[in-house]
Amino acid sequence: MEWQEHKGAWILTPSRALGVIHFVGGAFVAAAPQVTYRRLLEFLAKHNYVVIATPFLSTLDHTTLAAQALRQFNTGLNYLEQRHRLKRFLPIYGLGHSMGCKLHLLITSLYGAERAGNIFLAFNNYSASQSIPFMESVLKSENLRGLRESFSTTEFSPSPRETERMIHEGYRIRRNLLIRFQNDDIDQTPRLIHILEQRPDFLITSKRLAGNHLTPLGQDWSWQPGQDFSPLDAVGQWLRQTLFTELQQLEQEILHWLEPVQQYR
Template structure:
């Protein structure tokens, strides 16, 4: 499988896909998701899901970004069907977001009539602009600077209007800017029994990990090779666990 650029999306299409995953990344790494989240997204595609990763550039107006990435995604789907890269309509569509990407999927699910089989929300945060962007705190003392919607408005939108019933929430034990616990309380009240919360080892950057290839040295597997493979497993343990949780939630019966 090779990455394709389709209608401003980056796309991976496996043979006979069984579902579609719409991916949105974090605020400062979202402009090239096929590079910054490459390993994780390719693992999802290898399990039979078409991946459509929509780039975006961050601004204060998150509502407009949500609208634009939704339109870009839908344009990409139509082009995929028109060119027969996707042949079967009606495949289940899942949203998957990291950090700000979670907020955008939550806005899409609250403001627009979209059909989603579920959303995967990794490392959600909903901080005010002064807590998220360098120098904004100094500017806000001179002029009002805030995200649209504000954090309070965002929570009310999710509480009152969010329509995607099945959700996987993932938080990492060393993530100092995660606000998944508050989101879980809101969603669990709205959709009792349909929201899964998983806490994994790792930090806010874990989904950005790239699995490096450490080949065996020489023709014989030596103790040095065994040590290098063990070190690799330790380094990428949290990333592998994230992959397993995502894939098992998408299809609990599939081996991963």
């Protein structure tokens, strides 16, 4: 099973498909999801889920990014249905990390995409000044007053408040899994839970796991110690055991939510 690229989307197709997952990653790391999220996405494909990962380059216009992601996904799905005879009745799930969560929320709230469920990892919905590296420092710098005034009017579209309103008014996906990590200072999952809980018909599963905001990016890498076990070898082994264990726990939680009745294979 190898990655295929079709009109910008990256696709993994198992021989026996149980469902389809539309993956959207976080800002700056979403440009190459087949690399940055390789371990997580290949794990899902090995458990018989078609993965269609739609990359993007970060801009302030999140509405357009959401529309592009949905268009790329639909193009990839049509390609699989026509060329690989993928069954049309398979359930479709959205999976997003960080900013990818916001894009999935917009995809369903604004564009009415139908999903069997959505999975949100480390959701955040901060303003541009809080999200763009160094912008807050620029805004506080007296030596860059003109630039500060220009940045002060810069904001994502939709803004955090507008995004929450759109979710409240337009989001209709009943089944949702929300995962946050213990060492994540920029996570806003509780806020999203509060919004979704206003719909009593929604099925919301919330988990807090070991890890941090970058845990979904973890890779399955092996560390080969040298002939003489050194402090560097000890660090390498610790990183492998810690990071890989956290990613494994995340993978199993996602799989359990996707297949609550089945045993892990």
